[in-house]
Amino acid sequence: DSGVTQTPKHLITATGQRVTLRCSPRSGDLSVYWYQQSLDQGLQFLIQYYNGEERAKGNILERFSAQQFPDLHSELNLSSLELGDSALYFCASSVRWNTEAFFGQGTRLTVV
Amino acid sequence: GDSVTQMEGPVTLSEEAFLTINCTYTATGYPSLFWYVQYPGEGLQLLLKATKADDKGSNKGFEATYRKETTSFHLEKGSVQVSDSAVYFCALILNYGGSQGNLIFGKGTKLSVKP
Numbered sequence: 001d002s003g004v005t006q007t008p009k010h011l012i013t014a015t016g017q018r019v020t021l022r023c024s025p026r027s028g029d030l031s032v033y034w035y036q037q038s039l040d041q042g043l044q045f046l047i048q049y050y051n052g053e054e055r056a057k058g059n060i061l062e063r064f065s066a067q068q069f070p071d072l073h074s075e076l077n078l079s080s081l082e083l084g085d086s087a088l089y090f091c092a093s094s095v096r097w098n099t100e101a102f103f104g105q106g107t108r109l110t111v112v
Numbered sequence: 113g114d115s116v117t118q119m120e121g122p123v124t125l126s127e128e129a130f131l132t133i134n135c136t137y138t139a140t141g142y143p144s145l146f147w148y149v150q151y152p153g154e155g156l157q158l159l160l161k162a163t164k165a166d167d168k169g170s171n172k173g174f175e176a177t178y179r180k181e182t183t184s185f186h187l188e189k190g191s192v193q194v195s196d197s198a199v200y201f202c203a204l205i206l207n208y209g210g211s212q213g214n215l216i217f218g219k220g221t222k223l224s225v226k227p
Contacts, residue, residue, distance in 0.1 A: 002155065033214055043156075043201065043217040056212035090155060098205050098213035100146055103155040 003027065006091050006104035014112055018079040021107045025072055025093030031055070032074040033094075033101055034066055038087040049074055050097050081111045114139045116202050118218035125192055125225050133187040133221045135176075135202035143204040145169075145178050145185040146215065150199045159187075159200070192225045199223070 003026035013019055025032050034046040036059075045058035049068035060066075063081075068074045078085060088108050092101035119134040137143065144163045148156040160169030165180035174189045185202060202218040 002157070004155075031213075042219045045214050045216070048212070048214050056214055058212075058214065092156075092215075096213075098144075098207055100144075100158050100161055100205075101215055102158065103148075105155045 002102040002104065004091060004093050004102055004104035006089075006107050008107060009105065010108050010110075012110045012112060013081060015081055015083060017081050017111075018077065019081065019109065021076040021078070021089055021091075021109075023074045023076070023091030023093075023104060025074070025091075026102055029093035029095055029102075030072065031094045031097050031101075032068055032072070033092040034060075034074070034076050035090040035092065035103075036087050037090060037106070041087075043090075046076070048097070055097055078109070083111050085109065086111045114143075114204070114206060114216055116204055116216055116218035118200075118202050118221050120221070121199075122222040122224055125223070127194055127225055127227050128191045129225075131187070131189040131192045131196075131223070133200055133202075133223070135185045135187065135218060137183050137185065137202075137204050139183075139204055139206060141207060142180070143206050145176070146203045146205070147174070147176055147185070147187050148201040148203060148217075150201065150220070152198070156201065192223070194225045194227055197223055197225045 005024040030051045046060040048056040092103045094101040147159040160171040162169040162178035203215045
């Protein structure tokens, strides 16, 4: 158990819908990362927050957004969903912004 | 740009065989290097790390040495077990000022160990 908690574990939704994925980081970790894992793209970095502020952006679509709350948990919002958004979404956390990160179990999103 | 290249899989070995998974990187400055492992249906787990040249990371019988001259961080294990079957990811974090600080991953190498 890494100490990073993601909910829900599975999500099935229709195209055009909006979903919210939730992440609670390890106790004491200030940095939260979101990654997308798909068969054809591998592990893609989406976005990073550090102590409530957005710190870095990767290959995140405009339809996606995220935030980190004062209690340090984070949410990833995916809207206008397309079939191609079906993937595993991982949250990870770390103490600082440039150290190893610890991953949650992921949320498997299926868009039908 | 900054990137990690891993050997293509899948790799299939018999139990007790020697394992090498090659990893090379391209990066600005001197990154920290990592190996993560993903067992079926699970998230990624940190396997080992090395933060400077010539450091050797080791864990659970796995080893990797940070080779600056060849920009490599190959993963090795002397005797694999069926329970080592998983996908292995090589990754780096850039450490220079102004860098993003997130993990940059290779595409992963799937290892299957047969009894």
